Amino acid sequence: VSAADEVTVIRAGKLVDVVTGTVLKDQTIVITGERITSVGPSASAQVPAGAKVIDLSAQTVLPGLIDAHTHLTADPYLSGYNALGVSDTRAALYGVRTARKTLEAGFTTVRNVGAGGFGDVALRDAINEGDFIGPRMRTAGYAIGIKGGHCDENLLPPDVNFTGRGVADGPWEARAKVREMAKYGADVIKICASGGVLSKGDEPGAQQYTLEEMQAIVSEAHKLGRKVAAHAHGTSAIHDAIVAGVDSIEHASLIDDAGIKLAKEHGTYLVMDIYDDDFILQEGAKAGMLPESIEKEKKVGQLQRDNFRKAFQGGAKMAFGTDAGVYPHGDNAKQFYYMVKYGMTSMQAIQAATINAADLLGWKDRVGSISVGKYADIIAVKGNAADDATELTKVSFVMKGGAVIRQ
Numbered sequence: 343v344s345a346a347d348e349v350t351v352i353r354a355g356k357l358v359d360v361v362t363g364t365v366l367k368d369q370t371i372v373i374t375g376e377r378i379t380s381v382g383p384s385a386s387a388q389v390p391a392g393a394k395v396i397d398l399s400a401q402t403v404l405p406g407l408i409d410a411h412t413h414l415t416a417d418p419y420l421s422g423y424n425a426l427g428v429s430d431t432r433a434a435l436y437g438v439r440t441a442r443k444t445l446e447a448g449f450t451t452v453r454n455v456g457a458g459g460f461g462d463v464a465l466r467d468a469i470n471e472g473d474f475i476g477p478r479m480r481t482a483g484y485a486i487g488i489k490g491g492h493c494d495e496n497l498l499p500p501d502v503n504f505t506g507r508g509v510a511d512g513p514w515e516a517r518a519k520v521r522e523m524a525k526y527g528a529d530v531i532k533i534c535a536s537g538g539v540l541s542k543g544d545e546p547g548a549q550q551y552t553l554e555e556m557q558a559i560v561s562e563a564h565k566l567g568r569k570v571a572a573h574a575h576g577t578s579a580i581h582d583a584i585v586a587g588v589d590s591i592e593h594a595s596l597i598d599d600a601g602i603k604l605a606k607e608h609g610t611y612l613v614m615d616i617y618d619d620d621f622i623l624q625e626g627a628k629a630g631m632l633p634e635s636i637e638k639e640k641k642v643g644q645l646q647r648d649n650f651r652k653a654f655q656g657g658a659k660m661a662f663g664t665d666a667g668v669y670p671h672g673d674n675a676k677q678f679y680y681m682v683k684y685g686m687t688s689m690q691a692i693q694a695a696t697i698n699a700a701d702l703l704g705w706k707d708r709v710g711s712i713s714v715g716k717y718a719d720i721i722a723v724k725g726n727a728a729d730d731a732t733e734l735t736k737v738s739f740v741m742k743g744g745a746v747i748r749q
């Protein structure tokens with residue numbers, strides 16, 4: 343964290359203006375303490391005497407990236423039964439390392455949508471209090487879902503009779519669970535509207551929460567000032583979640599034309615994790631993912647990528663989110679390749695990971711663009727990221743809140 347009155351100046355050769363979708367040349371950014379206090383052409387910039395100057399005149403400068411779907415406490419190589427012996431406390435400590443990795447990769451903000459033991463809340467608070475470095479975090483606590491569903495723990499036999507702490511059945515139990523998450527530090531409510539790939543004994547295409555349950559969850563969450571992110575691969579789960587009023591659909595793998603239309607009408611963001619199919623199919627078995635999970639992935643992976651193109655071209659709002667933790671933390675930017683391959687320009691993919699994600703997180707006032715008043719969360723790459731978003735896998739400079747993290 344930099345001192346409140348410390349002034350830093352960044353000379354940007356190219357600056358990606360995500361608000362207008364343009365690239366500006368030879369810009370000067372002035373940072374006072376944690377915030378951006380001016381940005382404009384270098385030719386007319388007023389540089390305060392004694393300011394520290396960072397020369398990025400040979401680089402492309404962008405706002406810090408935002409990943410709207412992470413699990414910082416999850417280790418991809420401890421999947422399936424390998425994960426059962428890991429305590430929530432151990433998982434949270436693992437998050438100390440993944441938080442740093444994520445930030446160093448240029449992701450200055452994440453929305454963490456599910457963690458055991460409120461490990462994400464602890465990480466968020468420890469980062470904010472300066473115990474170690476990591477991205478700004480929006481946290482969910484436990485993901486909420488039906489008994490036996492994607493958000494339950496289904497690996498143990500009935501003798502053990504274990505139920506995950508996020509399980510809530512029926513509208514009132516679900517409301518109570520939202521209240522519990524909010525009480526213990528959730529900024530956002532995560533629910534499981536359909537089955538999943540990595541869970542045992544369910545199907546991605548099958549709906550889990552009913553419309554009635556999701557209406558209760560959304561009204562409770564919104565009343566408490568929290569947005570709702572709904573895990574939903576399945577077509578009917580996507581429809582009902584949108585109609586119930588959730589703020590984002592996660593995965594959205596089997597979205598159809600009616601779902602795309604609904605998302606547009608309701609202004610619902612889609613957060614489609616179209617990279618991690620690669621990791622699941624290449625490394626999943628080694629990492630401990632169940633054979634049934636690999637089979638499920640083979641059914642939804644390619645459809646999700648095709649539907650990403652359809653949904654984007656159909657006009658649905660998109661925010662960048664990767665499900666980091668399913669694949670190794672720090673590789674988040676690998677998803678840009680697929681976003682461009684399946685229909686976005688590089689600039690649109692960058693906007694999904696900055697201004698759009700900031701909007702979804704309810705943080706458009708503080709992050710997501712290089713604008714006066716926002717936090718000085720700034721990254722740079724040597725290549726021309728606006729023409730080739732895959733350059734973002736090679737971030738050379740990271741600043742968070744005016745403090746240089748990597749140079």
Ligand code: ARG
Pocket residue numbers: 537538539540541546593595615616618619622639642643646665668
């Ligand atoms: N957490 C998600 C699930 O288990 C991961 C899905 C990954 N696959 C994909 N094609 N995006 O359902």
